[in-house]
Amino acid sequence: MPQDADLQAVPDPALVAAVGAGDAAALALLYDRFSGMLMGLAHRILGDASDAEEILQEAFLQVWNQARRYDPSRSSVSTWLVLITRSRAIDRLRSRKVKARTLLAVQQEKRGSHTSPEGVGDVFRQERGRRLRQEMALLPPEQREVLEMAFFRGMTQTEIADQAGIPLGTVKTRSLLAMRKLRKALSEEIEELL
Numbered sequence: 001m002p003q004d005a006d007l008q009a010v011p012d013p014a015l016v017a018a019v020g021a022g023d024a025a026a027l028a029l030l031y032d033r034f035s036g037m038l039m040g041l042a043h044r045i046l047g048d049a050s051d052a053e054e055i056l057q058e059a060f061l062q063v064w065n066q067a068r069r070y071d072p073s074r075s076s077v078s079t080w081l082v083l084i085t086r087s088r089a090i091d092r093l094r095s096r097k098v099k100a101r102t103l104l105a106v107q108q109e110k111r112g113s114h115t116s117p118e119g120v121g122d123v124f125r126q127e128r129g130r131r132l133r134q135e136m137a138l139l140p141p142e143q144r145e146v147l148e149m150a151f152f153r154g155m156t157q158t159e160i161a162d163q164a165g166i167p168l169g170t171v172k173t174r175s176l177l178a179m180r181k182l183r184k185a186l187s188e189e190i191e192e193l194l
Helices: 012-020 024-046 049-069 077-111 118-138 141-152 157-164 168-185 187-193
Strands: none
Touching: 012 024, 012 049, 012 077, 024 049, 024 077, 049 077, 077 141, 077 157, 118 141, 118 168, 141 157, 141 168, 157 168, 168 187
8 A cells, every 4th residue: 555645546345345445544534524414414413513523433344354345347446435434323213212202101011090081091001012923933043133223222223233243234124024923923913003
């Protein structure tokens, strides 16, 4: 790789290749070139500067770890970086929503009353919960694991992929298949909710 002064003239794909070879200076230059744009994107999606900064760090960590996989024939470097950042920001946004729904459910459960009419609602909620657990038990273990990590532990799909050691696409496919099976099995309960 050229010296620092010469790095400024290196095209983006060559920088990514250098990052893939472990060149930290190339990563720093790539960061300098694109961090402003990516930070703006993350901030627009998340609406929070500190979350956007964390996403930017995560995105460049992913670049460092996956630069060898970059294929210039599939997209430009800027598009690749935008997709990585956008995906991480959306995962963070979804994680926030899952955590908020979980917190709300816990708060409502604590406030729950066993007198009518709330008591009747509690019985229906318990029955729906029992049916959901029953249908979850029928899912293939790998699909059930992905849903449990997402909904009960509040993990993003990226976090699930990292923890389970499987590709992100596999996590997405398993989630989609499991949700379709649950939606079909629980269609009556879903109609009751609407």
